[in-house]
Amino acid sequence: MSLYNQDFTISFGDCDPAGIVYYPNFYRWMDATFHGFLRARGPGHAALCREWGAMGLGLMETGATFRAPGVDGDRLVLSIEGIDWSDRSYRVNYAGRVGERLLIEGFETRGLFVYREGRLRAESVARVRELLQGAGAA
Amino acid sequence: MSLYNQDFTISFGDCDPAGIVYYPNFYRWMDATFHGFLRARGPGHAALCREWGAMGLGLMETGATFRAPGVDGDRLVLSIEGIDWSDRSYRVNYAGRVGERLLIEGFETRGLFVYREGRLRAESVARVRELLQGAGAA
Amino acid sequence: MSLYNQDFTISFGDCDPAGIVYYPNFYRWMDATFHGFLRARGPGHAALCREWGAMGLGLMETGATFRAPGVDGDRLVLSIEGIDWSDRSYRVNYAGRVGERLLIEGFETRGLFVYREGRLRAESVARVRELLQGAGAA
Amino acid sequence: MSLYNQDFTISFGDCDPAGIVYYPNFYRWMDATFHGFLRARGPGHAALCREWGAMGLGLMETGATFRAPGVDGDRLVLSIEGIDWSDRSYRVNYAGRVGERLLIEGFETRGLFVYREGRLRAESVARVRELLQGAGAA
Numbered sequence: 001m002s003l004y005n006q007d008f009t010i011s012f013g014d015c016d017p018a019g020i021v022y023y024p025n026f027y028r029w030m031d032a033t034f035h036g037f038l039r040a041r042g043p044g045h046a047a048l049c050r051e052w053g054a055m056g057l058g059l060m061e062t063g064a065t066f067r068a069p070g071v072d073g074d075r076l077v078l079s080i081e082g083i084d085w086s087d088r089s090y091r092v093n094y095a096g097r098v099g100e101r102l103l104i105e106g107f108e109t110r111g112l113f114v115y116r117e118g119r120l121r122a123e124s125v126a127r128v129r130e131l132l133q134g135a136g137a138a
Numbered sequence: 139m140s141l142y143n144q145d146f147t148i149s150f151g152d153c154d155p156a157g158i159v160y161y162p163n164f165y166r167w168m169d170a171t172f173h174g175f176l177r178a179r180g181p182g183h184a185a186l187c188r189e190w191g192a193m194g195l196g197l198m199e200t201g202a203t204f205r206a207p208g209v210d211g212d213r214l215v216l217s218i219e220g221i222d223w224s225d226r227s228y229r230v231n232y233a234g235r236v237g238e239r240l241l242i243e244g245f246e247t248r249g250l251f252v253y254r255e256g257r258l259r260a261e262s263v264a265r266v267r268e269l270l271q272g273a274g275a276a
Numbered sequence: 277m278s279l280y281n282q283d284f285t286i287s288f289g290d291c292d293p294a295g296i297v298y299y300p301n302f303y304r305w306m307d308a309t310f311h312g313f314l315r316a317r318g319p320g321h322a323a324l325c326r327e328w329g330a331m332g333l334g335l336m337e338t339g340a341t342f343r344a345p346g347v348d349g350d351r352l353v354l355s356i357e358g359i360d361w362s363d364r365s366y367r368v369n370y371a372g373r374v375g376e377r378l379l380i381e382g383f384e385t386r387g388l389f390v391y392r393e394g395r396l397r398a399e400s401v402a403r404v405r406e407l408l409q410g411a412g413a414a
Numbered sequence: 415m416s417l418y419n420q421d422f423t424i425s426f427g428d429c430d431p432a433g434i435v436y437y438p439n440f441y442r443w444m445d446a447t448f449h450g451f452l453r454a455r456g457p458g459h460a461a462l463c464r465e466w467g468a469m470g471l472g473l474m475e476t477g478a479t480f481r482a483p484g485v486d487g488d489r490l491v492l493s494i495e496g497i498d499w500s501d502r503s504y505r506v507n508y509a510g511r512v513g514e515r516l517l518i519e520g521f522e523t524r525g526l527f528v529y530r531e532g533r534l535r536a537e538s539v540a541r542v543r544e545l546l547q548g549a550g551a552a
Binding site: 349 | 420423425426427428433442445446449450453458459460485486487
């Protein structure tokens with residue numbers, strides 16, 4: 001069971017000269033799904049950053065495996081399948097399907113970044129975990 | 139009354155360092171709305187091109203006026219408000235709203251392009267008109 | 277004679293299933309050319325906004341006419357051909373060429389936006405004009 | 415020593431509300447660097463596909479580690495540091511730097527895809543290897 005799902009209609013302009021999704025768009029959609037999840041569980045990224053004095057829930061690492069191509073008109077459902085928590089980072093795992101067909105498996109490893117002494121630093125992600133796990137679920 | 143509406147959830151990654159929608163994305167969304175309309179009235183762009191021996195329903199001119207900024211989490215409804223038909227082109231008129239708030243008014247002037255004698259040429263758009271007007275409506 | 281030129285190598289991923297540039301990318305390139313011009317004449321957008329207490333040199337209206345398609349590998353030169361100044365806005369005129377071939381003519385009408393009394397307002401663009409015209413040229 | 419380098423000027427519009435590069439753009443730039451490399455060693459993707467009866471040199475897997483943020487005005491140099499060859503795939507390794515500063519390390523695992531019996535299939539990449547290694551280098 002997924003933690004969160006978001007839908008995207010794949011359009012002509014998301015596709016490359018081979019007629020299939022230009023792959024950086026899958027990362028755009030993973031990121032958009034994460035932000036949708038943030039807004040479903042709290043006030044969204046901008047308000048969280050103000051509240052936490054943070055610069056952002058930015059990326060440390062991302063990756064994806066492409067299983068099948070997507071084309072114009074496909075209804076892509078991107079699911080957050082789980083989150084692996086560490087002290088200063090968390091890995092969000094995604095799967096993207098069109099109907100039963102698996103198009104993509106991917107992940108984003110994110111931190112909680114603050115500016116301190118003129119540098120971006122990765123802080124404890126305990127507050128992010130509390131927000132996204134809600135009542136202990138996940 | 140609009141001819142067609144399509145929804146987009148504005149996300150963090152659609153926005154620029156000022157925190158508002160980076161404007162080329164509005165054009166992406168207009169184009170995606172047009173392709174959604176094509177799929178609602180027929181088999182979609184790729185199948186139409188095969189059927190008509192065409193290269194595409196490409197663009198001659200586009201433009202937009204930005205009335206108010208959009209931000210992360212806004213639900214944008216893009217509407218095709220009308221189409222002005224000429225012999226070899228048609229102008230699709232859009233409005234984009236978040237609730238009652240008008241964000242954007244824009245247009246795309248499109249043709250029906252075929253390769254002939256080594257050049258892209260704009261053909262009569264009668265077939266496009268027939269498809270998009272359906273039973274004489276619009 | 278242009279005020280400023282910037283080069284872009286059109287790549288596979290900038291193109292759509294018809295194999296030609298997906299048009300919102302031309303707007304991305306016009307915007308990037310404007311920001312390159314800002315950095316050539318001053319400290320760039322972020323520093324200017326801090327200095328001027330502004331939110332941004334944002335957009336009021338944009339438009340483009342597409343004269344010829346661009347493809348993978350084309351070297352696009354985007355030129356700022358001139359700027360038309362008004363009190364609270366300025367229109368930046370662009371032409372994009374691959375060698376001698378004109379691909380696009382476009383414009384961006386921009387303002388100087390500040391937050392005041394909870395709203396975005398368009399201020400006098402006199403400071404922008406002073407910066408971009410340099411020693412009275414343009 | 416890198417196999418190939420390509421430059422990109424990071425612009426305002428490539429950045430997100432945190433003011434730093436929106437990460438899917440790094441994948442766009444890796445892909446553009448690969449296509450630049452293809453054009454430096456041969457006739458480019460479209461001509462190769464025609465010649466080889468292929469659909470594309472598409473992606474199986476990609477990933478990136480983000481070391482430092484990029485901002486408006488940064489001159490990003492993306493380098494292909496090496497290629498690891500297998501029978502039906504090859505992994506292209508990238509590093510992206512602004513001056514001495516390492517922004518990103520990434521990879522793309524690509525295949526050579528053809529349509530056969532109604533399905534996309536990954537063929538031997540021997541021809542790709544021959545093209546990209548040139549006179550036995552790499």
